[in-house]
Amino acid sequence: MASMSYDRHCAEIVAQSALLRTRLDGADLSAPVPTCPGWTLAQLVRHLGGAHRWAETIIRTRAADPVPDDLVDDVSGHPDVDAATLGAWLTDGAEQLADALRAAGPDAPVWTVAPGGTPAFWARRMTHETVVHRADATFVAAQAPGGPAGADRPFAVVEDVAVDALDGGCPSAPCRWCGRPRPGSPTSWAGATPSASRPPTPPPRPRRTG
Template identity: 35%
Template structure:
């Protein structure tokens, strides 16, 4: 996907998140993130948006920690979240292709990295916000191309790093195949960090198959185990291993 497309999705998903949060209220439980309320979700996502904006807007070339979560609630918290989201969209929309700043996953350019990363950060948390309304079948859809792109970022990006905790002995291969886009990934799992290829070459002990949106949310652990939208064939040990060890934390 192009950077402009990621920014477009970021803008839409951030607005949907705010709308769902406003409707649910600060005290509502976020069902997809046990232990969180909408208040926690807004504080976290708003902090991440401002953290990302600082790299893009100020061109920081080394890591800097986030500014922390605010002691805000209710309408003031929602306004703070919306303001931070708008600042991020504006910073990315105005960033030149030549911008140099710190990133943490491979990408064609820093603006491309931050647009992609924040589009998916916001999409996943928008799903969280809508879960606070009890929305499952009625939640806002994730476009297949965006979902497939997010699967790729998760498998090849986050879990292409040595810090991934998805490890197993004996080894095995987990295949992920979308049914509504032409995408397939093979994740080689072992005692070392996972290694993913964008192919269906070779055998796989376990395969996850389904629409890109269902796979995206399942791999991010936003859908419950056994969701009928995702078909698991072969050794479900690897599917359980993913669910138990793949969480990406701040």
């Protein structure tokens, strides 16, 4: 059972996306993401923004069956987009998802990738997805040439959001699309270190696990 309310999950999707957007200011969008080997910062943001829009479609249409997830899987589009445009696109998608979730309510029957079959599943899942990928974006700043560019803004999560993510299994299961490593692997929440061997760019399509 979620330790946060449905409304709080909806709000955190927007809030966490806005926090991630601040990491794009002055950042090199082509910089590799150490915790998602093979992806650049721009590709990470496109993945997350695509995931928000994919979930929004499921909620808004009350989908009873799987919805095509090209927006989630294909992170190769618009390689020369600027940070301001990409950031606005990310937060716009988060707001659309939160609006759709609020309009649907927590108990409407919808398709989900795991047992749970309601918008409540997607509200919680996308909150955790956004928190994790905000951490990924923070690690990009920490790897910037000349030292940790984001040292004055370290990654932090308020206690109730962190507890809800831990309760939901966030640190123990990889992102279902990007296969993000977890503790015990060369990269983790505790200290992001670039992988010794990095797949070629562009990265392969993430493999769905369920």
